[in-house]
Amino acid sequence: MRLTEPKRGSTRSVAIPASLLPVLREHLDTHADAESDGPRVHSVRAAGRRMSQTSFDGYWRDARKAAGRPTFRFHSLRHTGLTEYARQGATLADLLERGGHTDVSVALRYQHASAQRDRELTSRLNDVVVIE
Template sequence: MAAPLTFDAYSVQWLRERALKPRTREGYEHLIRCYLRPLLGPMILGSITPRVVRTWWAKLPADKPTVRARSYALLKAVMNTALADELIDSNPCRIRGGANTPRAREIRPATLEELEVIVESMPDRLRALVLLCAWCALRSGEVLALRRKDVDVATGTVQVVRALSWVGGEPIVGTPKSAAGTRVVSIPPHILPAVAHHLDTMTTPAADALLFPGRDGVSHLQPSTMHRHWRMAREAAGRPDLRVHDLRHTGATMAARAGATLAELQERLGHSSVNAALRYQHAARGRDQEIAAALSAMARTPGH
């Protein structure tokens, strides 16, 4: 008979058998190493009872609610697999709401004026990056993986097929966050000249040339370099709270205000479900008076 598995041994096996994106795998390894293994690692799977889980949960840092939620969710997932493997009789993770993450901070989209200041304050070679993140609602990792051949100025589209992430200080190019993330996004006509200018002056002629490389023109742009310039640009716009990722929220909000439906937002943003796009629909609520006025204008127009 095989010796009973410890949580440590089983978690290693669990990770090895999963097809995870490098960044996700790195995150899981960190949670297991820092928050699950110290108490649960040496324990036999079958000895991890609901009481043990509650004790472990109580010892997690109360000032890190997101870490607690993610650690609990990971433990529950591992133990669910152990249950399916018939290594335990039931899942001991029974803390109500244990995996619920804290409510995300309220994101205030950049105004058009703030966005203009940010673009002007960035180095020439990074201005189109801000424009694509904002007006096309692309993730920064998607933009940083773009090549010349991914952008078609003639049709006014950008093809999103790759995403860049940094794992252990090394650049990893993979697929977008989900299958829905692979998409073609229409570029708003008013920023096409800036995108074309970037291609003409900042990008080498090769089809595989990165749109936003590092200083050597070949390697991937270092996050520290991008964020150094970003911090100065957002300060110039009076928005020290604005993150690069918030440009995506800004673009999604503007698309909602332009009248995009939930399905259209889902497709443009590369979300796997309509629910993920719901958060941007609140932006359309502020247009209710405009809609009411437009309805009255229709009523006053002959033929309506």
């Protein structure tokens, strides 16, 4: 199975939190081929070959069931990551870049309003709104 480029030339480097590096390094050292372009997730049955989408879907289904989230889609990981990125203060331009989006309306999906975020921002207004 041949890997293909992402759609619309959206290949890019994305920074990850430093706390994830040890786990990622362990996974790559344990499971990935030494070549930089080798598979990162191997087939259980055929060493050195990329896992099929069907097999991956089965493992994902088992993992989400074990986690008590039977309807959590794999793409929801991307949505969760971009939503948390926005909650940390990412601008619309930041979200467009990180998500590889070209349409602003797509990036806006990740800027969910939340009661907690509203309270945090409102609290910051105390520093700039002064009534004497």
